[in-house]
Amino acid sequence: MIKEIDADVVVIGGGPAGINAAIAAGRSGARTVLVERYGFVGGMSTAALVYPWMTFHTMDGRQVIKGIAQEIIDRLVKLNASPGHVRDTVGFVRTVTPYHPEVYKVVALDMLCEAGVKLYLHSFADEAEVEDDRVVSVQITGKSGRMRIRGNVFIDTTGDADIAYLSGAPYWQGRDGDLLTQPMTLKFRMKGVDLQRVKAYMLEHPDEFNDKTPIAELPDLPLTGVGGFSKHWQEANLPINRQDVLFFTGPGDDEVLVNSTRVQGLDGTKVEDLTLAEELGRKQVLQYAAFMIESLPGFENASLSQVGAQIGVRETRRIEGFYALRMEDVVQAARFDDCIARSGYPIDIHDPLGRGVTAAWIGGDGAYDIPYRCILSRTIVNLLAAGRCISTTHEALATTRLTPSCMATGQAAGTAAGLAVKRGITPHDIDVKELQALLIEGGAVLEQVREG
Structure with missing residues (x-):
């Protein structure tokens, strides 16, 4: 007998994007469930030792990622588990944010609990039930057997677009032509x-x-x-x-x-x-x-x-959204009317076969917009993505995959899911202006920042 669980918002993947998505959805009042395969949260930041977080700032030092991500850092600083944002002495970006991963695990758990999120650790999503153009439920498998979680909105923060894949939603993988992905690194x-x-x-x-x-x-x-x-x-x-x-x-x-x-x-x-x-x-x-x-x-x-408990994976599947962020958008500091997050991290492509790294720097004000259309599945009306598997090209993924960017898209996806539940509509149908207002209220930076 499979146990049935009902929720409003179901987040699959407990990395930084999933943590922020679940916190945002929980704070909206939606009944929120977060599923994570390990016995702790943090994803690549904990299981794969991805460290430090880079970057929350533009090259000239303006902070463009705040919100829930900054709340986490503030708590870590108070616990002497992070010095906050400090200069990057490698010189690739302006700032990096060191943190203690073991403390981050607990801080994230505390914030999820405060937001009323129901957490299922040691659980792996292996099936998605789809009716027409909606995900109806996901099946998770763990020590106690199988459980089915029904929900109104699903957020794929697996990094690998697992839920999109299981639901039959279209996706991309790797670069055009040979489909090769950026290399993996065991830290x-x-x-x-x-x-x-x-x-x-x-x-x-x-x-x-x-x-x-x-x-x-x-x-x-x-x-x-x-x-x-x-x-x-x-x-x-x-x-x-x-x-x-x-x-x-x-x-x-x-x-x-x-x-x-x-x-x-x-x-x-x-x-x-x-x-x-x-x-x-x-x-x-x-x-x-x-x-x-x-x-x-x-x-x-x-x-x-x-x-690391597991090897770090830079790139696998990406959902096919209504728009795929491009390298040109990044380097030209593109602005979009449906902006739901910003980032100041440059293009950083680790060669799939060679020795080097291809870098490209952001022009304009030093940050680019990530549009709402990039986190919406094109075919599944109640499926959002956040983190590494949003809709981008292979080249643009080389900036959106970085943890602070993932945190920002996570907050956006969770806020959108909560809004959709509140209005009784799908994420496809929400008023983006209302979503943006809620994100700004939650501390997100969606406009150009002029102060130093």
């Missing part, structure tokens, strides 16, 4: 790192680090990240297809999070490929950690302390 932490020695080496050998590294300002800045050590990396000649070393500092004073493994040519929606990716990624972690200890100044007494 890991090292402790016992002498960060003062790392910083001193950077100041003595600036030519070995990224061109955008703010070397002139570095003596007065806390070290938050390092991109480079190019000489050491080239001499090591490891069989990992990337150009240099990339790591970020924290949360401990002697800790770093290494974002440098690279698993290419595999499909993150296929269990066989994911299995192989985990195997390859974990072997790369051991190779990379040994290289850092043997070769990098400041790592002489370091040791491997943590590896």
